[in-house]
Amino acid sequence: DVVFIGFPTWGMQLPPPMKSFLNEYNLSGKTIVPFNTNGGYGIGSSFETVKQLCPNSTVLDIFSTRGGSERDGILYVM
Secondary structure: OEEEEEEEOEOOEOOHHHHHHHHHOOOOOOEEEEEEEEOOOOOOOHHHHHHHHOOOOEEOOOEEEEOOHHHHOOOOOO
């Protein structure tokens, strides 16, 4: 009933493999919990695309976290 969908932001968009997954599986009536990693540029259009590809689902607010800061000396362990 609840589907957690995690993905990175690729070029400010939802990655093509995730688009394929959401197009292939019928998630109607499910609650979608999207979560995301990004390199500091944010989620771009990825969240809107998830909502468009799951029109008959309840899509909760996205959780997004910035990664890639290790090179700046900021260590983050999830």
